[in-house]
Amino acid sequence: MAARKPTAKLLAFGAEVRRTREEAGITRTELGARVAVTRSYISQVELGRTKCRRDFTERLDKALETGTTLADKWDELVRSSGYPKYFADFPLAEASAVMLRAFEIRLVYGLFQTEAYAGAILESEEHVKERMQRQKILTKPNAPSVFVVLDESVLYREVGSPGIMREQLEHLIALSERNNITLQIAPMGYIRGARAPFVIATQPDRSELVYLDNCVTGETSGVPDDLATVTETFSRLQANALSPSASVELIRKVVSERWT
Structure with a gap:
């Protein structure tokens, strides 16, 4: 068996x-x-x-x-969580992960969102509190290594207000200075396989789960074929993205030119 x-x-x-x-x-x-x-x-x-x-x-x-x-x-x-059923298991894998790899095409990655930014897109204060609670894994002892690629359009898409966007982008710059975080911006354009957001959570035993997002719901998967596909896609995204230092310079430029 x-x-x-x-x-x-x-x-x-x-x-x-x-x-x-x-x-x-x-x-x-x-x-x-x-x-x-x-x-x-x-x-x-x-x-x-x-x-x-x-x-x-x-x-x-x-x-x-x-x-x-x-x-x-x-x-x-x-006990039951307040997360949607399709997402309920993933925060647990996220919390125990030693490495997280994420790609976002529409919004700032959830663990990188400010409270004001999250409040502009989430349905309730309780959901905002849950998101802020999840972010504590970034600063806990033995925090996971986090690699994030954001589509360039995320920097220009207004969420909430110009003030919220300015605060959010400045927060991204601050996060990029942490030793366990690598942030890259992918220039707008076609990158094969990068059609929707996803997050890969690698566990201490090197097993992995991926959360696959879409415009309606989402899916948590440990299927080897799914993991192979998103891992390859993430490698391709990193190869086509700006370097971490060039990404920060672009974020600074967008802050000064669009959100000031």
Whole structure:
């Protein structure tokens, strides 16, 4: 029988178990002994290949002296989120990712949006708060490496007001100075395969999920063919985009010429 493919929720929970165990400085064998399971079972949990019971997470918290950290994480992952059904799993994969690669053709990438920009396009204050909460992964310890390609038209498309656009583009410039962030602008023009936005989330075990966007809904996929296609497309986008330094210079120019 083929092994069950880990879900985004299990991968996210497993990554948290591994993080807390490594911070405690103990091996899987040692943790297994403390909670009366095998090293193999700890490995399965950390790799997202099995769903443990909540009472087991309480035993983990006790063994690792982490209060209710893992039990709270388990509760967070199993309860319903406020995200649309088609997007619900992806923020979990995003939160546990070691690398994110994103392409946006219409709007600024969600994790790079200012609160005012997000407020101009989202339907409720709750959705804006959720987006701002997601952005905390950019500055957390061991933050993921983030590579983003924005279509040049995004810089010129007014969202909200000129003031909001100026603030947003200045925010992009500030983000580009962070060591874990690489931002590039793709000049307007045809690039094969770059028809719609997508985000690839690479997990600690190097498995990947991609969120594929469209004008109505979207889809989270771990299908190898989908991943191969978007990975190739992203490489092509990076090759055709301006360098990071030239991209920042273009953003500065657009701020001064259009949004001042």
